[in-house]
Amino acid sequence: MKEDFYEILGVSKGASAAEIKKAYRKKAIEFHPDKNPGDTKAEEMFKKAAEAYEVLSDPDKRAKYDQFGHAAFEGGAGFGGGGMNMDDIFSQFGDIFGSAFGGGFSGFGGFGGGGQRRVKGSNLRIRVKLTLEEIANGVEKKVKVRRKVQADGVTYKTCPTCNGSGQVTKITNTILGRMQTATTCNSCGGAGQTIDNRPSGADAQGLKVEEETVSIKIPPGVEEGMQLKVTGKGNGAPGNGIPGDLLVAIETVEHDTLKREGDNLHYDLYISFSEAVLGSSKEIDAVGGKVRIKLEPGIQSGKILRLRGKGISSINGYGSGDLLVHVNVWTPKELSREQKEFFERMQNDENFVPKPEKSDKSFFEKVKDMFS
Ligand SMILES: [Zn+2]
Numbered sequence: 001m002k003e004d005f006y007e008i009l010g011v012s013k014g015a016s017a018a019e020i021k022k023a024y025r026k027k028a029i030e031f032h033p034d035k036n037p038g039d040t041k042a043e044e045m046f047k048k049a050a051e052a053y054e055v056l057s058d059p060d061k062r063a064k065y066d067q068f069g070h071a072a073f074e075g076g077a078g079f080g081g082g083g084m085n086m087d088d089i090f091s092q093f094g095d096i097f098g099s100a101f102g103g104g105f106s107g108f109g110g111f112g113g114g115g116q117r118r119v120k121g122s123n124l125r126i127r128v129k130l131t132l133e134e135i136a137n138g139v140e141k142k143v144k145v146r147r148k149v150q151a152d153g154v155t156y157k158t159c160p161t162c163n164g165s166g167q168v169t170k171i172t173n174t175i176l177g178r179m180q181t182a183t184t185c186n187s188c189g190g191a192g193q194t195i196d197n198r199p200s201g202a203d204a205q206g207l208k209v210e211e212e213t214v215s216i217k218i219p220p221g222v223e224e225g226m227q228l229k230v231t232g233k234g235n236g237a238p239g240n241g242i243p244g245d246l247l248v249a250i251e252t253v254e255h256d257t258l259k260r261e262g263d264n265l266h267y268d269l270y271i272s273f274s275e276a277v278l279g280s281s282k283e284i285d286a287v288g289g290k291v292r293i294k295l296e297p298g299i300q301s302g303k304i305l306r307l308r309g310k311g312i313s314s315i316n317g318y319g320s321g322d323l324l325v326h327v328n329v330w331t332p333k334e335l336s337r338e339q340k341e342f343f344e345r346m347q348n349d350e351n352f353v354p355k356p357e358k359s360d361k362s363f364f365e366k367v368k369d370m371f372s
Contacts, residue, residue, distance in 0.1 A: 002070045005052035013066070017057065024053035028176065035177025119166075119191040119241035121148065123234040128216065128248055132255040132265075136287035136312050138220035145214045145246060148235040154206035156239040157196040161187035193239035205238040216248055221263065221315030224252045257285065263312045263321025268328060271295060276329045286310050286323055293325060301329035 006013055009023040027049035029035075036042035055061045064072040128141055158164040162185035170181050184190040195206045202208050214233050222228070227249050234244025252260075259266045267284055279297035283290050286307070293305060304324050311321025335343065346352045 003048065005056055005065060008048050008052040009056065011056075015056075017059075020053065020056045024049055024057070032177035034179055119189060119237045119239070121235035121237040121241060121244035123244040123247050125247045125249065127251050128218070129251045129253055130218065130222070131253045132258055132260065132312075133287050134218070135222055135252065135260075136220060138313075139218050141216045141218060142213050143216060144211055145233065146209050146211050147233065147243075147246075148203075148207040149210050149212075149243075150236055150238070151199045151202035151206055151208040153197060153199040154202055155196040156193040156206065159185060159188035159192055159194045161185050162192060164192040166190040166192040188239075191237070191239045191241055195238065207236055207238065214246060216246075218248075218250075219315065220313040222250045223315070224250060226250045226315075258287065258323075260312065263314050265311045265321065265323045267323060267325050269325050270328045270330050271299075272330055273332060276301065276327075284323075284325065287312070291323070295327070299327055299329075301327060303327040 006015070009015075009020060009027060011019055011023045015023070028046065031042045031046035031049065033039075033043050033046060055065050061072075124145060124147055126143060126145065128143065130139065130141075159166070162168050166185055166188065167182045167190070168185045170183050172179050172181060185192075188194050195204070198204075198206055212233075214230060216228065216230055218228065227247055230246040230248060232243045233246035236243045257267060265287065267286075269282060269284065271280060271282070275295065276299050277297065279299070280295045281292060282295060283292050288310065291307060291310060293307070304326055307323040307325065309320045310323035313320045332339075
């Protein structure tokens with residue numbers, strides 16, 4: 001014969017929803033398994049209270065129960081003979097006690113399910129300065145890094161405080177009774193191991209600083225402010241921990257003649273007045289080596305010559321940018337008497353009168369093209 005749900009919670013048949021909730025809360029705290037470890041009678045009461053609350057807190061179920069008693073739920077979708085399982089009960093707590101307790105329960109499975117965590121050493125940070133040529137072609141840099149490593153002769157033993165689990169169980173008293181929480185072991189910092197033999201010169205973790213030359217492979221196309229990671233080249237960790245990483249911040253050295261803009265490079269080429277008139281061939285120091293370009297006779301100042309693929313390789317591996325050569329005609333400031341007379345004669349000469357063609361786009365149109 002099943003006990004009466006109202007009697008289990010200790011409320012009258014006419015109790016309000018608030019009274020039922022309050023009563024259940026009181027029973028749940030009283031019989032909570034964390035508060036009564038190993039007490040099967042308390043656990044039984046805890047389950048019964050939850051079952052009673054499940055029905056009486058639902059107006060529809062409560063009405064059926066008031067009319068038909070326990071028979072209303074037998075064999076149907078109700079509890080049958082099995083009652084509620086603990087997961088159901090705990091999932092109900094969020095509604096009753098608020099989210100502060102959600103997930104705070106230890107359950108009944110015990111602790112240590114997560115296994116031992118491996119402690120990781122701290123990361124080290126360095127900066128590397130790269131020239132534009134190094135960025136364009138990619139480079140392998142060797143840098144000296146002072147990193148903590150396990151000292152020669154150091155040995156570790158299982159931590160006696162946590163028996164190697166890296167965690168200790170703490171019991172706290174709460175509104176629902178005693179709650180168990182797992183915290184990182186203070187003795188070993190979560191490593192599960194403590195130092196056994198500490199060689200001279202080693203710190204409390206058995207580590208000492210050593211200088212090591214680390215090789216860093218830098219791919220083409222990196223930019224100022226990017227960060228590369230060399231896994232495992234940060235500070236070491238004690239015991240069977242794993243070392244941290246070496247984080248490499250990229251800095252760039254400004255180039256004398258080339259300006260970078262994304263993957264494109266810009267170069268200002270100055271040619272003489274006579275080179276512009278007569279045409280010329282010029283050599284430019286590009287990032288991949290020297291590049292020779294041909295200037296047609298009559299080339300206009302402001303013309304931009306695009307050398308495809310002579311820019312920076314894309315860091316994503318999608319081809320390369322271009323080298324854009326900006327042609328600037330240098331106007332002489334001082335002239336000999338002879339030269340001056342020549343240009344005076346040319347002042348009204350048909351050949352010296354500007355006659356821009358449609359193909360000689362304005363500077364603004366060219367800029368627009370470059371960014372489109
Ligand atoms: Zn420990």
